[in-house]
Amino acid sequence: MNIGIVGCGGRMGRMLIETVMATDGAALAGGTEQAGSPFVGQDLGLLVGSKTVGAVVLDDARALFDASDVVIDFTVPAATAAHAALAFDTRTAMVIGTTGLSPEQQSAVQGGSETAAIVQAGNMSLGVNLLVGLARQAAELLGPDYDIEIVEMHHKHKIDAPSGTALMLGKAAAEGRGIDHDANAVLSREGQTGARPDQAIGYATLRGGDVVGDHTVIFAGPSERIELTHRASSREIFARGAVRAAMWCEGRAPGLYSMRDVLGLA
Secondary structure (H helix, E strand, C coil): CEEEEECCCCHHHHHHHHHHHCCCCCEEEEEECCCCCCCCCCEHHHHCCCCCCCCEEECCHHHHHHHCCEEEECCCHHHHHHHHHHHHHHCCEEEECCCCCCHHHHHHHHHHCCCCEEEECCCCCHHHHHHHHHHHHHHHHHCCCCEEEEEEEECCCCCCCCCHHHHHHHHHHHHHHCCCHHHHEECCCCCCCCCCCCCCEEEEEEECCCCCEEEEEEEEECCEEEEEEEEECCCHHHHHHHHHHHHHCCCCCCEEECHHHHCCCC
């Protein structure tokens, strides 16, 4: 399966290159960087300090979509929306790990899925997707006497908050509780906030250092507290999950899928 990687020169892009190279049945179709990047024209294998693979860095995203069976995108929301439009035009499958999309940008992703299989997830990790299921189950079983709080920490370079993974967890808990997430989410607190609303799902965001990603769902009830935690120690887990999702797209009908579909957890 020929896999393209947009934004291939960054930390995540390079890890995706290495993961594709190590995956049986997968081949690199190419990558992209912005026009003027020193990486344009370079072989992807050499970009990660390995042997040549015959696929190079382009500055033309459409050309990459035309050459690929599936394209993996861990870029920024505006770019992802534009790439989703290319997926629609070329009917090329996509795997999207970008977070922080606006409603309009998410609409572009939904539009792309009309003609192409698109896997979109706030987190590609098997462990995190298991945690999502546990959060939903715990919220359902524990009931409204247990307040739900989500704490997440990432490296200082992350540009969106709360993280896509934190929102995945909150939405799963809301589903388990049988409430509307957006109507009950408390994304930040400051000043005289008053007493905590009974159905609130609170978020706390921490940023610093080189933390790959820590997420904890807290259920605080009468005389006890249950905490479900996942800590990522390497971005390799996201790259492995994304490539697994890319391979899963082969022969898949157009539609918008989640990582839970890929892992058979849906």
